[in-house]
Amino acid sequence: MSPKLVNSALEAPPALRPSTRYSALARLLTSEIESGRYKVGEKIPTEAELQQRFDVSRYTVREALRELKHQGLVLARAGVGTLVRARAPRTRFMQGVGTLQELIQFAEATRMCVLKCRELIADAALAERLGVKPGQQWHEAAVLRFLPNESVPVASMRIYVRPEHGDVLARIDTAGQPVFSLIERYHGVRIAEIRQQIVAVTLVPAEARLLKARAGAPALEIGRQYFDAQDRIVMASEGLYPSNRFSHNTKFRIQSA
Amino acid sequence: MSPKLVNSALEAPPALRPSTRYSALARLLTSEIESGRYKVGEKIPTEAELQQRFDVSRYTVREALRELKHQGLVLARAGVGTLVRARAPRTRFMQGVGTLQELIQFAEATRMCVLKCRELIADAALAERLGVKPGQQWHEAAVLRFLPNESVPVASMRIYVRPEHGDVLARIDTAGQPVFSLIERYHGVRIAEIRQQIVAVTLVPAEARLLKARAGAPALEIGRQYFDAQDRIVMASEGLYPSNRFSHNTKFRIQSA
DNA sequence: TTTGTTCGTTTGTCCGTACAATATGCCCGA
DNA sequence: TCGGGCATATTGTACGGACAAACGAACAAA
Structure with a gap:
């Protein structure tokens, strides 16, 4: 492990992949919540329902939901389902340096x-x-x-x-x-x-x-x-x-x- | 540390599960990095090696590594491996309350x-x-x-x-x-x-x-x-x-x- | 009426498999 | 000697399956 290799390996982060199934699903679910299809406090379709609806594996659904949870949009409860927590992603101003x-x-x-x-x-x-x-x-x-x-x-x-x-x-x-x-x-x-x-x-x-x-x-x-x-x-x-x-x-x- | 000992360290007691396998593995890897076993810029063992060493599935390894990536400790590169990015998790900062x-x-x-x-x-x-x-x-x-x-x-x-x-x-x-x-x-x-x-x-x-x-x-x-x-x-x-x-x-x- | 138990549903953890994408090194040909 | 192609290694995506943990509703018992 030479320092040289290390420095080059730390260079640019991997490029984002906007075209994965789970990221597309995350985006679609986000826009459905933002458009009011699922209100704050209401449940979105279960993992199983989303699997059927979009014909993807449970893994793909869960990865998409992971992203929504990370954004603070939803909250999942075992035995209950996945609840809308906010209408829009957490205010994350990429340009913001207030804190x-x-x-x-x-x-x-x-x-x-x-x-x-x-x-x-x-x-x-x-x-x-x-x-x-x-x-x-x-x-x-x-x-x-x-x-x-x-x-x-x-x-x-x-x-x-x-x-x-x-x-x-x-x-x-x-x-x-x-x-x-x-x-x-x-x-x-x-x-x-x-x-x-x-x-x-x-x-x-x-x-x-x-x-x-x-x-x-x-x-x-x-x-x-x-x-x-x-x-x-x-x-x-x-x-x-x-x-x-x-x-x-x-x-x-x-x-x- | 023999694989056997490590494996038992990862096993949760059946009745009380304060920690998951992947969180225990994340903690162990974090402490190995913090103790200097893997230096900043160096590679940690591959996913496959960690699977073998701890006798867990690749899923469990990846979940643990996901946490380390999230903490900013490591950076993964397809084709290369997983590199140490920092010796300690991101510092927790406090916003000045003066604002x-x-x-x-x-x-x-x-x-x-x-x-x-x-x-x-x-x-x-x-x-x-x-x-x-x-x-x-x-x-x-x-x-x-x-x-x-x-x-x-x-x-x-x-x-x-x-x-x-x-x-x-x-x-x-x-x-x-x-x-x-x-x-x-x-x-x-x-x-x-x-x-x-x-x-x-x-x-x-x-x-x-x-x-x-x-x-x-x-x-x-x-x-x-x-x-x-x-x-x-x-x-x-x-x-x-x-x-x-x-x-x-x-x-x-x-x-x- | 209230409390406790059971059952069905849903998410969370963990296993395995396969292929794609990326990176690196080596070999061969120009 | 240099460049290109190929093989191998490694992580990333996506599939399937099984069981555990948590929850709510329904039903039974006190």
């Missing part, structure tokens, strides 16, 4: 394409923007971020890491996980806190060009700083997300007092 | 000035924007929001409440707390969840005029829906926050696993 979990999932689900790396010293303006000290050395990667099967970038980003962590920048393209997780893994740093700021901007022509968007178009500018357990800044990033491709979504659950 | 708190603090710290109230029936466009059903009656308040000692508004908002809660709109100016809290207090409704979406927009002339801002200037458009414990929508709002007056800040604290 840390979503931030990580977003990083894992999107493809990052490094345009350029360079070393630099933060001047006063950059230091202010990033929340770091002027005069410090940083390694910068300019990155485009894509959703699966999309050729238009969802974001352009600049990622800043400390020089001693600079090697992780070479792994961004292929890692399929957040950059901060790479720093954690390869440098034994623990990220204890992430701070994020969101403002609205209009794209200047150079940025718009890179993002294949219209100059002057609105975009979210999301800045993030990553701190270790001693509250030292480890990494920072700035991203531009054109607004018609990205919406920042958050869900607050309120516990009963 | 909802900050939402409430912001509401308490700002002054709201009601411009106009009216009753309306949600047409399709508004229903879509608010995440409500078309044809429903709502009471709408148009509001400007000011930071302390500021004469330029930080936001303009439209707040939508149910007709039976319409009286709270008269309290907005003076209450000094979130509108949803007013509904909770005066109508005994418990808000269980708030969903929020943030997008970037550019201000159209009428909005800009109201906000004393430049037409075309970037702004955050923050939409929120408030749900009760039965997941019924109780209230919705849309706010426009000119970007140079407001930045949406979030802090995520990460617990060690």
Whole structure:
């Protein structure tokens, strides 16, 4: 097992297979629930009935139902049947980074394409923007971020890491996980806190060009700083997300007092 | 560990079955990875080898591996095998609880000035924007929001409440707390969840005029829906926050696993 | 009327089989 | 030497079967 083989094996995740029987069945059942054929609280046909109706094996039915359960659409009860739990799949905004979990999932689900790396010293303006000290050395990667099967970038980003962590920048393209997780893994740093700021901007022509968007178009500018357990800044990033491709979504659950 | 011993380790007691074979196998494989028996990047034994080693069916092995894949521990490749992807299951992160708190603090710290109230029936466009059903009656308040000692508004908002809660709109100016809290207090409704979406927009002339801002200037458009414990929508709002007056800040604290 | 038992139904676990899709290595020919 | 084809290995899909566990309804007994 050479490290080389390992790295290539970890490259792109296997492609999705939209044409399996169970995925087609899952999609059909999902649309039936969404269209109201089976109401929340009602039972959908049993596994045996679905087998007959679609002329597939029980295995195929169960795989489809597994997906619906995973989406939170249905709930199965032995002896009872399968009940509709929600009319629509769990709000899963692929573009959403309102929670840390979503931030990580977003990083894992999107493809990052490094345009350029360079070393630099933060001047006063950059230091202010990033929340770091002027005069410090940083390694910068300019990155485009894509959703699966999309050729238009969802974001352009600049990622800043400390020089001693600079090697992780070479792994961004292929890692399929957040950059901060790479720093954690390869440098034994623990990220204890992430701070994020969101403002609205209009794209200047150079940025718009890179993002294949219209100059002057609105975009979210999301800045993030990553701190270790001693509250030292480890990494920072700035991203531009054109607004018609990205919406920042958050869900607050309120516990009963 | 001899196969015999391992096999008996997988067998559940006949009367009490706290664990299935595949969950026991998943646990055992997880602990082998965590203990370093299989390094990140290396292959674990093939499905066939695991079948033989533990004297279980391929189904049982695959169910166990499904769990490991779900945990992000391994990655399977047809033709290659199953590779260790991480040494430990995905870290369980906690969302910073400050976010909802900050939402409430912001509401308490700002002054709201009601411009106009009216009753309306949600047409399709508004229903879509608010995440409500078309044809429903709502009471709408148009509001400007000011930071302390500021004469330029930080936001303009439209707040939508149910007709039976319409009286709270008269309290907005003076209450000094979130509108949803007013509904909770005066109508005994418990808000269980708030969903929020943030997008970037550019201000159209009428909005800009109201906000004393430049037409075309970037702004955050923050939409929120408030749900009760039965997941019924109780209230919705849309706010426009000119970007140079407001930045949406979030802090995520990460617990060690 | 209420409680307990039984039976039928349904999902969950686990077994086996077969073929498809993917990956890798080796061999042969140009 | 390099490229293509083939064979083998491995996971993924899909089929079938059997039994366990859980549930609800119906019926019987107290």
